[in-house]
Amino acid sequence: MTVAVTAAGGKLGRLVVEALLDAGERPVAIVRDPSRVADLAARGVDVRKASYDDPAALDAALVGVDRVLLISGNEFGKRVAQHTNVLRAAERAGVELLAYTSIPRADHNPMLLAAEHRGTEEVLATATVPTVLLRNGWYWENYDGAAAHAAQSGVLHGAMARGRVSGAARADYAQAAARVLTSAGHEGRVYELGGDEALTGADLASAVAEAKGATVRYEDLTQDDYVAALRAAGLDDQFAAVLADADARIGEGLLEVTTGDLTELLGRRATSAATVFAAAGR
Template sequence: MITVTAATGQLGRLVVDALLDRGVPADRIVAAVRNPGKAADLAERGVHVREADYTKPETLTSAFAGTDKLLLISSSEVGQRLDQHTNVVKAAQVAGVSLIAYTSILNADTTGVGLAAEHKATEAVIRDSGLPNVFLRNGWYMENYTENLAPALEFGTLLGAASGGRISGATRADFAAAAASVLTSDGHAGMVYELGGDTPFTMAELAATVTAQSGKQVTYQDLSAVDYTKALVAAGLPEPVADMLADNDLAVARGELFIDSRDLSTLIGRPTTPLTDAVTEALRA
């Protein structure tokens, strides 16, 4: 039995799809979700749906019963992740899973990006649990950019503080395919995969791609982290979110979102999705 946590999230649903595409019978997949009502479509496809709230350990214990391999998709609740993930790991120990895979962040043990602290701590908890484990250190999702192109298209400017830093971005579907590959094959215990796209891009190259694909001129305007934060707050984002996004861009500028490992394309058995394709798909939506 393969259990996928956060299975109604944007990444989780794609992992379930990828498992089914790889021929895993639906009745051998557990969609562990906070709100089972949101997973009715998965149940209709024959996938087991079980309540699994990271903040309610009792739901996790029952959700993981009979699980062989478990994918822990990291919580979206920044600042609360470590406690939530620890609950999942403890429940996995009770269930006696043979492998726990965790969606971490690129170079979790060395990067200076603020978001990495909880990932690094979670990796330590998993290692200390004694459970066979594999870390899927995901790089940046292309959707971080392609799902938010409306302001750039409206005003002709893409703002950021990433300087000329290169981003080894890939789509959520690419990362989901990698997770499914690990969950359906052997030899991954103890591995750490640094996952990123084959062809990195800069923010200026992103702007040029948007221009070429949309026919509307978009340029990249590089700001200081302080000015970028102010611009995001002025656009309506809460200050903590704006601070986080600016910190992410500073990490890009330092080269911390670039990787040339080819782990991702190796796991999925194909090249990762090109930026051009991701932008085209976003503009079509």
């Protein structure tokens, strides 16, 4: 069985490829720039060049592929069309399974980040190949920069009120994807994936304090004030708005995941926030 991973040069894609290698597979890594994964090629990975905007290149990249992981792109406003290109290429290639990395509750999640995932899932519902949805929750690594700043300032800012976020390490989601790609019985499934910890802002501050050996408290801001704080930290207007919106939706419970799907796929507990924060910067 030949398994392909798109966006294999990115943080998640690389981890999925490595998990597949650890499982004894020889995956196909589909990337825009093969030079970014020269180390993977040296380990026996079949590296193929293609972008989400190039249907012909995608057709060539998926020749002989049995299963494919479509990792969601990062070009906001273009992602549904780009993901559709990958799906149609997978259909033409006759793949037996396509997995897609989505977001929790994508079908009714009002987060700004969810809109293109929802649009992609609607397209996938029309697919002529079997699909599986991996609705990945928050990566604890999303907080790495904030954690480092909070360890110095003593304050972790957010706008999540009393909401909880069920995060896990990026590698946890990668290993779960590798498990789905290399085992049977996943066709048509929707996995709502989140870690075993459901942390409030105060809990996150405590995890940062534990990991960094510092005193850290959580300070909750309004959504508008959080946007301003993120802008002051150097984020552009669009990204600041998206992150602040995500935090506000955490306050509404949109990223608290209680299904246990991730733990079931991993066969173990997900990695704790404190463990991820402690590893950051090493």
